Amino acid sequence: MTIAERLKQLKIDLPKVGNPMGSYVHAKRVGNLLYLSGKGPHYPDGTMPKGKLGAGMTIEEGYKHARQVGLVLIAAMRDALGGDLDRVTDVVKVLGMVNATPDFGDQPKVINGCSDLFIEVFGERGRHARSAVGMGSLPGGIPVEIEVIVAVK
Numbered sequence: 001m002t003i004a005e006r007l008k009q010l011k012i013d014l015p016k017v018g019n020p021m022g023s024y025v026h027a028k029r030v031g032n033l034l035y036l037s038g039k040g041p042h043y044p045d046g047t048m049p050k051g052k053l054g055a056g057m058t059i060e061e062g063y064k065h066a067r068q069v070g071l072v073l074i075a076a077m078r079d080a081l082g083g084d085l086d087r088v089t090d091v092v093k094v095l096g097m098v099n100a101t102p103d104f105g106d107q108p109k110v111i112n113g114c115s116d117l118f119i120e121v122f123g124e125r126g127r128h129a130r131s132a133v134g135m136g137s138l139p140g141g142i143p144v145e146i147e148v149i150v151a152v153k
């Protein structure tokens with residue numbers, strides 16, 4: 001089954017990736033590695049949530065936002081690979097940043113939203129090394145930002 005077929009089976013529509021919000025590119029390929037810039041949770045209706053884990057935002061909400069970031073990252077992969085997600089041979093490394101209060105310690109539970117999605121979509125190729133860290137703030141007050149490195153053919 002192709003990744004496009006898998007997405008259809010899962011009833012997942014990937015979002016459109018907007019223009020970069022600064023002086024950078026969404027993805028940069030070096031050899032067989034594709035480095036994706038950090039992304040936030042952009043929703044199809046144009047909303048971009050704000051909030052801080054440990055200060056009114058629940059782990060479940062953070063998980064949902066991390067999953068949405070994963071969808072944006074997969075869409076950025078698709079765009080960088082000319083529409084062919086089957087060129088992804090391995091999700092190598094994920095760095096998940098969680099906008100959190102100093103005493104919040106469940107960053108891994110939040111970033112699981114993205115990690116679980118990658119495994120759901122890519123199967124064993126979606127299993128990856130990962131860091132999940134807390135940040136005092138993130139751009140625009142978003143609750144989660146995630147960057148990823150994938151191996152490609």
